[in-house]
Amino acid sequence: xxxxxxxxxxxxxxxxxxxxxxxxxxxxxxxxxxxxxxxxxxxxxxxxxxxxxxxxxxxxxxxxxxxxxxxxxxxxxxxxxxxxxxxxxxxxxxxxxxxxxxxxxxxxxxx
Amino acid sequence: xxxxxxxxxxxxxxxxxxxxxxxxxxxxxxxxxxxxxxxxxxxxxxxxxxxxxxxxxxxxxxxxxxxxxxxxxxxxxxxxxxxxxxxxxxxxxxxxxxxxxxxxxxxxxxxxxxxxx
Numbered sequence: 001x002x003x004x005x006x007x008x009x010x011x012x013x014x015x016x017x018x019x020x021x022x023x024x025x026x027x028x029x030x031x032x033x034x035x036x037x038x039x040x041x042x043x044x045x046x047x048x049x050x051x052x053x054x055x056x057x058x059x060x061x062x063x064x065x066x067x068x069x070x071x072x073x074x075x076x077x078x079x080x081x082x083x084x085x086x087x088x089x090x091x092x093x094x095x096x097x098x099x100x101x102x103x104x105x106x107x108x109x110x111x
Numbered sequence: 112x113x114x115x116x117x118x119x120x121x122x123x124x125x126x127x128x129x130x131x132x133x134x135x136x137x138x139x140x141x142x143x144x145x146x147x148x149x150x151x152x153x154x155x156x157x158x159x160x161x162x163x164x165x166x167x168x169x170x171x172x173x174x175x176x177x178x179x180x181x182x183x184x185x186x187x188x189x190x191x192x193x194x195x196x197x198x199x200x201x202x203x204x205x206x207x208x209x210x211x212x213x214x215x216x217x218x219x220x221x222x223x224x225x226x227x228x
Contacts, residue, residue, distance in 0.1 A: 043115070043201045043219025044154065087153055099146075099203075099217060101153025 004088045009106040018075045020105050022088030025069050033064060033071045036087045038104070044087060048073070075107075083109045113138050115204050115220035123226045124192050130225060132187040136204030137218045142166075143185040144217065145177060146201040154201055160185050161207065189225075197227045 005023040012018045024033070032051050036044035048055055050062040050071070061074040075082055085104040116135045124130050136143050142161045146154035156169035160179035179185045183204075189196055203217040 041199070041222065041224070043203070043222055045219065046216050049216070099144075099154070099156060101155070103151070103153055 004090055004102050006086075006088050006102060006105045008103065009108065011108050011110070012078055014079055014109055014111055015077050018078050018082070018107060018109075020073045020075075020086055020088075020107070021070055022073070023070050024088070024090045027068050027090050031068075031090050033062065033068075034089045034091075035060070035062065035073050036089065036101075038085045038087065044101070047086075078107075078109045080109050080111070083107060115202055115218050117200075117202050117220040117223050119223060120221070121224045121226075123228060125228050126192055126194060128192050128227075129188065129190045130192060132189075132200050132202075132223045132225070133184065134187070134202030134204075134220060135184045136202075140204035140206045140218070141183050142205045142207060143179060143183065144203045144205070145185070145187045146203065146219075147171070147196075148199040148201055148222070150198070157187070192227045194227050197225060199224050 010020060032049055034049040035047040037047050038044040048057055048060050048062045050064055052064050052068060055062045063072045073086060085106050087101050087104040089099055115137050118133045122130060134143055144159040145157040147157055148154040157171050157175055158168040158177055159166050160177055163179045165177060174190045176188045177185060187200060199222040201222045202220045205217045
């Protein structure tokens with residue numbers, strides 16, 4: 001699976017938009033980009049997945065440029081409850097059983 | 112719709128002992144994967160079970176073994192516990208999509224916190 005690089009931590013105030021960028025320079029043609037969210041002492045939770053351009057769901061948006069060497073998770077108007085670790089994963093959908101997590105980005109939201 | 116459940120929630124063992132952790136997959140799912148998450152680190156893949164057989168395995172020693180039952184639930188066994196085995200053990204379930212590969216979205220349970228003294 002392609003290696004990913006994310007910022008170790010980010011801080012935000014409640015109500016702001018947060019953008020977390022993930023670098024994946026050696027992404028393969030068939031790889032998808034998936035983001036998970038994890039709260040302390042809980043299992044990761046699927047947020048969003050995409051292949052190219054833009055994907056949006058009720059929770060977040062995922063922006064993927066044409067070269068696909070990076071991606072940006074966008075969380076609109078964060079609240080205190082969005083404080084968590086966010087993981088960017090890259091790989092084939094069929095190899096989900098070998099999800100490879102990095103150390104993730106620790107997002108701290110304050111008032 | 113029941114999600115992934117794991118038991119026990121917490122467990123304390125001493126070095127050299129053996130432990131068994133249990134997982135029930137999300138309703139409708141048939142594949143179970145196990146992950147180990149050390150403090151401050153991302154989860155690391157241990158192995159995956161489908162049709163009661165180990166299908167894929169990560170870089171973990173043979174002290175880590177598992178089992179899947181006909182009802183798709185699963186157990187993770189760890190023998191000869193080491194201090195370094197202290198971690199949060201996560202179970203994730205998914206569903207094969209008919210192409211003999213699991214769907215990409217995995218649903219994780221709350222985990223079992225294992226402490227080895």
